[in-house]
Amino acid sequence: MNDKKNTLFVDLDGSLISTDLLIESLLLAIRENLFLIFILPFWLIKGKAYLKHQLSLKVTSCLNIENLRYNREILSLIDSYKKSGSEVVLCTASNTRLAEKIANYLKIFDMVIASDDKINNSGEYKLKNIKNFVGNNKFDYIGDSIKDLPVWKECSKAYVVSNSRFIKKKLTTWKKEYSLIPCVNVTLKIIAKQLRVHQWIKNILIFLPLVVSHNIDNIYLFSNVILGLVVFSFLASSTYIINDLFDLQNDRCHKTKRNRPLASGAFPVFQGILLSIVLMLSVIAISTIHFDLKVQLLLLFYAITSILYSFHLKKYPILDVSLLTIFYISRIMLGAYIINVIPSFWFIGWSIFFFFGLAILKRFCEIKRYSSQEIDVNRRGYIKEDLIFFGITGLSISMNSILLLTLYLNSTSMYNQYNNPDLLWGIVPITIYWTTYLWFSAFRGKVHDDPVVFVLKDLSSLVCACISLLLIIVSY
DSSP, X not given: OOOOOOEEEEOTBTTTBSSOHHHHHHHHHHHHOGGGGGTHHXXXXXXXXXXXXXXXXXXXXXXXXXXXXXXXXXXHHHHHHHHTTOOEEEXXXXXXXXXXXXXXXXXXXXXXXXXXXXXXXXXXXXXXXXXXXXXXXXXXXXXXXXXXXXXXXXXXXXXXXXXXXXXXXXXXXXXXXXXXXXXXXXXXXXXXXXXXXXXXXXXXXXXXXXXXXXXXXXXXXXXXXXXXXXXXXXXXHHHHHHHHHHTHHHHHHSTTGGXXXXXXXXXXXXXXXXXXXXXXXXHHHHHXXXXXXXXXXXXXXXXXXXXXXXXXXXXXXXXXXXXXXXXXHHHHHHHHHHHXXXXXXXXXXXXXXXXXXHHHHHHHHHHHHTTTOOSOSTTSOOOTTHHHHHHHHHXXXXXXXXXXXXXXXXSHHXXXXXXXXXXXXXXXXXXXXXXXXXXXXXXXXXXXXXXXXXXXHOHHHHHHHHHHHHXXXXXX
């Protein structure tokens, strides 16, 4: 057996786990009861410890601690201390209920020191509790933040889960022995993944009114639409982050969504909240300065509806795909409002059928993926028996969008807008082929959770899009 080491005290939030249980508890409690946001200030007035205590009462039973991201290096370090015969104590500012639940799951701690309803076990309070435990004996400590400096100052060896230069400078000044443990390193690639930049391709729909109104060569309108594209992309990314924050527990259990930055721990939850706020404030600032009231109200409508969708509305079958359709059409209407045009009946009709079919396809793919499970699909209330219904309904609605397209191509208004309108009829067989091919691929399980991602990577879909665009350009 190795020589016995000092007692090791291990911090939880940001150290043993990459997330913060206070924020996770807050998000989970609000997701379960939205009206809780009106009670939170009264809990906080009584102190941070009381807030944590009340939240723990709400979420301890439903918080899935098995799928939290635990720092493997810290677990390995704990194992080495245990093998040497040393005691290992979980010492955290999180509430004792949550800390005990994690300790019981991991089964590697000899004791738990945590916050109760009166004392927040952080900073000097944490140091006091540690000294009460070890007496005059030496101890080692694993932590991650500036709040841990009082503990590091008194410990024998410090383990630092942080890249903070300030912390390293302090420890060096105190001539403290310390080791760095790799922590979350947020890169531009991770930020782009969290923003779901690949989803911004959907926002090109904002250009559709500019194209069909034949104003694509108007530099002033084009620049305004570009700005609208940027604003809507920021807004969409902000709502994506909000959705991911409130879906953390489900995403961690999901085969692919668990790799998302927030769910995987690659992007800290607190930074996710800050990024969402910054994006939302940017949208408010730009839209207030550059756009009129109609555009502002549409952006507000999208933001509110999208957030409500993230909270509760996506749990209701059919309503969820209806809202997804509205989100698509909102992009088109935004483009129309920016250039101050009214989309035609044919254009709006085609949009409703096309995007409703696309929304159903998305759900169809999710249901098919979980067809072997007798459970709700990602909290959306679907079961495997719904697969046939969605397949028939989705394909029918998608084909109806092609019918509306053919009726438009035969209308008088269309002939007045194009020099060679007959060429546009070439789009019809292409669209029929592409729609059938897309659903055929979905039935065979080749289309995953997001049809847009599939289309962007699929050669046949890209060829169909390029030929259709070429026909539009030539006919014009």
